[in-house]
Amino acid sequence: MEKVHNFSAGPGILPAEVLKQASEACLNFDNLNLSLLEISHRSKNYVAVMDEARQLVKDLFEVGDEYEVMYLGGGASLQFAMVPYNLLSDHGSAAYINTGVWATKAIKEAKILGNVNVLASSEDKKFNYIPKGYTIPNDVDYFHCTSNNTIYGAQMKSFPNCPVPMVCDMSSDLFSRRIDAKQFDLIYAGAQKNMGPAGSTMIMIKKNLLGKQTRKMLSMLDYQVHAKGESMYNTPPVFPVYVSMLTLRWLKQNGGVDWIEKINQQKADLLYNEIDRNSCFVGTVETEDRSHMNVCFLPTKPEYEEQFDKLTKQYNLSGLKGHRDVGGYRASLYNALPLESVTVLVEAMKEFESKYAH
Ligand SMILES: *Cc1c(COP(=O)(O)O)cnc(C)c1O
Secondary structure, eight states: OOOOEEOOSSSOOOOHHHHHHHHHHHHOSTTSSSOGGGSOTTSHHHHHHHHHHHHHHHHHHTOOTTEEEEEESSHHHHHHHHHHHHHOOTTOEEEEEEOSHHHHHHHHHHHHHSEEEEEEEOGGGTTOSOOOSOOOOTTSSEEEEESEETTTTEEOSSOOOOSSOEEEEOTTTTTSSOOOGGGOSEEEEETTTTTSOTTOEEEEEEGGGTTOOOSOOOGGGOHHHHHHTTTOSSOOOHHHHHHHHHHHHHHHHHTHHHHHHHHHHHHHHHHHHHHHHOTTEEEOSOGGGBOSSEEEEEESSTTHHHHHHHHHHHTTEESOBOOTTTOSEEEEOOTTSOHHHHHHHHHHHHHHHHHHOO
């Protein structure tokens, strides 16, 4: 089988050894001669999976028991609703920054449940930068940001000093770089970008934020219910959680976030340097805000697109097509993507320039 270099933006690439273990568990899990997919989620073998999956998040973030970790269904998109449902008080407000399509969707849901103060937006320039210099009011219930703009390729390189609980959608750069997790009160991430298959979302919340609402809460939308149930209030997405656990275990065993951050930096440097050097391509994002996970670039002439598409096929480069709102190319360099794949992409870009630039 010829190797395909997978730059898909999501669901994204997973480590080969994780896929192998996951497929084995579908046939025979823990030598039970049963599939992971056909045993009780309350069996001791599966409870061990869920416990490890939750603990690994705390290990990798280097936080303690002041946080609760859970895995829920519904995607990151459900968190756009659950965050305000759980944290926004009756007459209170929440502060958001609008840095892309996902942030816009998060704001839309919060507005249905209460007052939203959009402190800053980069929509004026097609979300190609991260707004800075805004002030977070100290009388809002929480501040919400999106650490990495998956579609437009801008990434927050630092986070504001926040006088109120800080909530972050980290779906597309979770555990890709060292951050101080303790400055956040709630972090959530859909699994399918950097952690596992679609179908589960990781939520890490400070325990003191649980049970804030005094009104009656729908059980399935109440963080406290899921926290008390240790992510087993109802049947959890057993397979996505298992594969996420394997990926986090892979990350930890190889050296954790510090290890992957170095590789991610190398991958991003290699590709951005080539984009800047190569006369056939141009980056779309302000240099200081360029994402290390989703690298967006355009051909300098529209007619290049068809020819470069052909060349990328020859090189077995997959998933490079830019989001329909941006066009051009988007190379997603998630944790499991090896440096070698970026090297091959850069080779293709060089060959393209030598053949077509005039
Ligand atoms: C993909 C993505 C989402 C949406 O995730 P779903 O699991 O499809 O709901 C939300 N936020 C960000 C930053 C994303 O990249």
